[in-house]
Amino acid sequence: MRARSPWRYPARIVPLAFLGAIAVGTALMMLPAARAEPGHAPFVTALFTATSAVCVTGLSVVDTPSYWSGFGLVLLTVLSQIGGFGIMTLATLLSLLVSRRLGLRSRLLAQAESAGLFGGNVGGVLIRVALVMFASEAVISVVLTLRFWLAYDYPFGRAVWEAVFHAVQAFNNAGFALYPDSLVRFVGDWWICVPLALGVLGGSIGFPVLFELAREWRTPGLWSTHTRLTVWGTVLLSLSGFLVFLTFEWSNPGTLGPLGTSAKILAAFTQDVMTRSGGFNSIDLGAMNTETIAVTNGMMFIGGGSASTAGGIKVTTFLLLAFVIWAEIRGEPDVVIRKRRIAEETQRQAITVALLGVALVAAGTLALILFTENVPFDRALFEVTSAFATVGLSTGITPGLPQPAQVVLVVLMYVGRVGTIAVGTAIALNTRRRLYRYPEERPIVG
Amino acid sequence: MRARSPWRYPARIVPLAFLGAIAVGTALMMLPAARAEPGHAPFVTALFTATSAVCVTGLSVVDTPSYWSGFGLVLLTVLSQIGGFGIMTLATLLSLLVSRRLGLRSRLLAQAESAGLFGGNVGGVLIRVALVMFASEAVISVVLTLRFWLAYDYPFGRAVWEAVFHAVQAFNNAGFALYPDSLVRFVGDWWICVPLALGVLGGSIGFPVLFELAREWRTPGLWSTHTRLTVWGTVLLSLSGFLVFLTFEWSNPGTLGPLGTSAKILAAFTQDVMTRSGGFNSIDLGAMNTETIAVTNGMMFIGGGSASTAGGIKVTTFLLLAFVIWAEIRGEPDVVIRKRRIAEETQRQAITVALLGVALVAAGTLALILFTENVPFDRALFEVTSAFATVGLSTGITPGLPQPAQVVLVVLMYVGRVGTIAVGTAIALNTRRRLYRYPEERPIVG
Ligand SMILES: [K+]
Numbered sequence: 062m063r064a065r066s067p068w069r070y071p072a073r074i075v076p077l078a079f080l081g082a083i084a085v086g087t088a089l090m091m092l093p094a095a096r097a098e099p100g101h102a103p104f105v106t107a108l109f110t111a112t113s114a115v116c117v118t119g120l121s122v123v124d125t126p127s128y129w130s131g132f133g134l135v136l137l138t139v140l141s142q143i144g145g146f147g148i149m150t151l152a153t154l155l156s157l158l159v160s161r162r163l164g165l166r167s168r169l170l171a172q173a174e175s176a177g178l179f180g181g182n183v184g185g186v187l188i189r190v191a192l193v194m195f196a197s198e199a200v201i202s203v204v205l206t207l208r209f210w211l212a213y214d215y216p217f218g219r220a221v222w223e224a225v226f227h228a229v230q231a232f233n234n235a236g237f238a239l240y241p242d243s244l245v246r247f248v249g250d251w252w253i254c255v256p257l258a259l260g261v262l263g264g265s266i267g268f269p270v271l272f273e274l275a276r277e278w279r280t281p282g283l284w285s286t287h288t289r290l291t292v293w294g295t296v297l298l299s300l301s302g303f304l305v306f307l308t309f310e311w312s313n314p315g316t317l318g319p320l321g322t323s324a325k326i327l328a329a330f331t332q333d334v335m336t337r338s339g340g341f342n343s344i345d346l347g348a349m350n351t352e353t354i355a356v357t358n359g360m361m362f363i364g365g366g367s368a369s370t371a372g373g374i375k376v377t378t379f380l381l382l383a384f385v386i387w388a389e390i391r392g393e394p395d396v397v398i399r400k401r402r403i404a405e406e407t408q409r410q411a412i413t414v415a416l417l418g419v420a421l422v423a424a425g426t427l428a429l430i431l432f433t434e435n436v437p438f439d440r441a442l443f444e445v446t447s448a449f450a451t452v453g454l455s456t457g458i459t460p461g462l463p464q465p466a467q468v469v470l471v472v473l474m475y476v477g478r479v480g481t482i483a484v485g486t487a488i489a490l491n492t493r494r495r496l497y498r499y500p501e502e503r504p505i506v507g
Numbered sequence: 508m509r510a511r512s513p514w515r516y517p518a519r520i521v522p523l524a525f526l527g528a529i530a531v532g533t534a535l536m537m538l539p540a541a542r543a544e545p546g547h548a549p550f551v552t553a554l555f556t557a558t559s560a561v562c563v564t565g566l567s568v569v570d571t572p573s574y575w576s577g578f579g580l581v582l583l584t585v586l587s588q589i590g591g592f593g594i595m596t597l598a599t600l601l602s603l604l605v606s607r608r609l610g611l612r613s614r615l616l617a618q619a620e621s622a623g624l625f626g627g628n629v630g631g632v633l634i635r636v637a638l639v640m641f642a643s644e645a646v647i648s649v650v651l652t653l654r655f656w657l658a659y660d661y662p663f664g665r666a667v668w669e670a671v672f673h674a675v676q677a678f679n680n681a682g683f684a685l686y687p688d689s690l691v692r693f694v695g696d697w698w699i700c701v702p703l704a705l706g707v708l709g710g711s712i713g714f715p716v717l718f719e720l721a722r723e724w725r726t727p728g729l730w731s732t733h734t735r736l737t738v739w740g741t742v743l744l745s746l747s748g749f750l751v752f753l754t755f756e757w758s759n760p761g762t763l764g765p766l767g768t769s770a771k772i773l774a775a776f777t778q779d780v781m782t783r784s785g786g787f788n789s790i791d792l793g794a795m796n797t798e799t800i801a802v803t804n805g806m807m808f809i810g811g812g813s814a815s816t817a818g819g820i821k822v823t824t825f826l827l828l829a830f831v832i833w834a835e836i837r838g839e840p841d842v843v844i845r846k847r848r849i850a851e852e853t854q855r856q857a858i859t860v861a862l863l864g865v866a867l868v869a870a871g872t873l874a875l876i877l878f879t880e881n882v883p884f885d886r887a888l889f890e891v892t893s894a895f896a897t898v899g900l901s902t903g904i905t906p907g908l909p910q911p912a913q914v915v916l917v918v919l920m921y922v923g924r925v926g927t928i929a930v931g932t933a934i935a936l937n938t939r940r941r942l943y944r945y946p947e948e949r950p951i952v953g
Pocket residue numbers: 117118119234235236338339340451452453
């Protein structure tokens with residue numbers, strides 16, 4: 062980095078930008094106009110809601126549609142949009158910065174990238190992200206508006222408003238809904254669930270991959286390892302999740318049991334997509350089997366694609382770790398994915414992100430239990446994982462938590478949102494030079 | 508390795524030896540003479556008990572003192588002793604083999620080792636391990652015998668038998684007890700709890716460290732990184748666990764609440780030592796706070812020292828990972844612990860052991876939930892972690908589990924016991940040579 066660059070400490074940009082947005086958002090949510098009833102929202106409620114919106118989580122300490130005024134709900138939409146747009150552009154730019162600085166890709170791919178992908182300028186990235194984002198949200202809004210208007214007899218104005226609200230929430234993976242039961246009432250409605258699920262999926266892939274797919278979707282042989290990992294990881298995880306939801310819940314009277322086969326398939330698909338960060342739910346979480354909840358925890362923790370609106374440790378991180386272990390078990394000195402060797406720095410980065418994630422969820426769960434009387438371990442773990450991975454699914458305990466426990470979730474949402482990116486970028490940019498080495502030792506392990 | 512060596516596939520020795528011991532143990536436990544009541548123990552009960560004894564876990568599907576005959580209990584003692592002795596000697600020999608083959612240590616340390624530590628022969632290791640083991644068990648037995656005889660008015664014969672039984676269980680970290688409530692009735696008795704806790708601690712350090720300490724305990728500056736990590740890790744974890752038990756349970760009426768201050772300190776110390784693999788408990792687990800149980804899960808998972816009778820991913824693995832993350836966050840290219848660089852292979856090995864451990868516990872918990880009606884998630888997680896880390900603490904669900912779920916625990920005890928060692932050794936010995944390298948790529952992470 063040259064000294065004249067404004068991005069002198071680029072790893073700090075995301076944390077500071079999000080801190081600023083949360084501060085402004087909290088102040089705005091505390092305006093009396095934002096609340097439906099007279100008076101203003103208490104500080105912790107406003108802080109929680111603003112953090113949840115900016116960090117595109119969707120966890121809520123109040124009943125969203127009844128607690129906030131129309132103005133408050135518009136604020137929520139704007140904050141979610143800013144949060145989603147911010148994370149996608151900043152993370153994309155940082156990944157570009159990292160890859161330029163370190164000369165990451167092979168020359169062929171780097172050429173393709175600088176020519177077609179970003180055109181070498183920041184403005185280009187912002188405009189492309191904004192275009193994809195608003196186009197997707199517009200398409201989803203149109204479909205939802207028609208459906209609400211024609212099939213549910215909403216007045217046209219309300220149909221438009223609810224369509225736009227949920228479309229923005231979907232593409233930004235934010236997860237707030239205008240119904241107390243999220244999407245449960247629409248569980249069998251293909252015209253509502255499929256557009257929202259596709260929106261969530263689109264937002265959770267990440268822009269580096271979306272742009273590469275737009276250019277090279279017909280030639281998978283040319284894909285970068287990052288795109289390859291994201292696409293196949295997403296396919297693999299989605300398919301497994303779908304099958305888990307379908308088979309584990311097939312005859313559960315509280316969830317899929319009463320539905321017809323096609324509605325079962327739709328509900329399993331929707332819940333699968335929403336779990337890895339969307340945050341809507343069309344199945345009642347409280348009625349799910351323990352085994353499904355356990356799998357849900359794991360899926361939330363893994364999350365979506367890098368530089369996307371999804372959270373978690375990310376699909377690439379998860380798959381990379383699997384390849385690292387596989388190479389290790391087979392005794393291969395290099396981790397190779399389709400004739401590309403994964404840099405050792407990248408492997409260590411993936412490990413750091415995953416282990417810090419585990420540590421954070423463990424510490425958060427413990428803190429939540431310490432601050433709350435009689436909260437069962439599994440519920441605390443679920444809520445903390447949901448906050449860390451900015452998913453927003455809830456077993457319903459969040460509104461009843463004492464304020465210190467709610468602040469724990471606020472911290473988790475914030476750190477979960479900006480932490481993985483900040484850590485990844487900081488590591489990639491700040492690696493020191495090796496001036497001398499100490500003698501090697503090998504402690505016994507395992 | 509030369510071809511004439513019998514240790515041609517050394518990584519397979521431990522798994523095969525333990526499989527053999529479990530098979531023989533199961534057959535013996537099925538003898539009618541082993542059971543207190545008429546008839547013989549069912550296959551799964553015998554398999555579970557034999558596995559639990561050989562893998563020095565201590566989980567039980569029956570009430571140990573009333574279900575088995577005197578002969579059965581002697582069998583249990585012998586199986587625990589064989590399991591503990593086997594794991595310590597085999598793991599020590601394998602670690603020696605690995606360090607010789609790869610020329611692990613700096614020359615100075617290697618010399619000290621081959622001269623003073625093992626004298627270069629297998630017999631030497633076996634004899635030294637046996638000596639330390641039997642001497643420790645003898646000392647504990649004498650103290651316990653006197654205490655049982657003088658303070659509890661047991662007949663002398665019974666005092667000796669119970670003393671020997673619990674001493675063997677303690678040093679081997681096996682965890683079976685002759686009382687349905689484990690050690691709860693002795694919660695305030697220093698003459699019972701301290702010898703057993705010291706026995707557990709001694710067995711859980713691991714022989715490579717014990718031998719090095721015996722030689723160099725006065726010169727910590729000369730300790731190998733492995734000994735350094737084990738000693739400081741054990742001190743750090745023990746102290747944290749002690750403080751957690753003491754503060755979290757201080758006023759809990761079901762655990763430490765009714766005790767005096769000195770008994771509180773003793774109970775916190777004892778439970779702390781037992782949790783990282785001993786498997787006895789002097790506090791009622793069912794009455795513990797949720798937060799204490801959560802910490803207990805973590806402590807069980809970490810476990811004790813390498814090449815010891817303790818299980819888990821091991822203290823060194825855990826501390827190594829902490830150092831790897833710390834180096835990564837600071838941007839250091841090498842992981843350095845007191846002027847010694849940790850080999851990259853060792854780092855990867857630690858990561859593999861830890862992540863496979865996480866995967867195994869996750870898969871085991873899911874399997875247990877799938878095979879069992881209405882088992883709460885946190886109880887399943889606790890029992891599975893206890894089995895994987897061969898700890899033997901239980902929330903009491905094991906005897907009531909259906910047979911497939913019991914078999915899941917059997918598999919976890921076995922894999923948890925031999926897996927980390929087999930994986931570690933296999934990786935260290937079988938690393939292939941690098942003939943060519945593919946071009947490097949760096950997917951985005953986090
Ligand atoms: K979300």
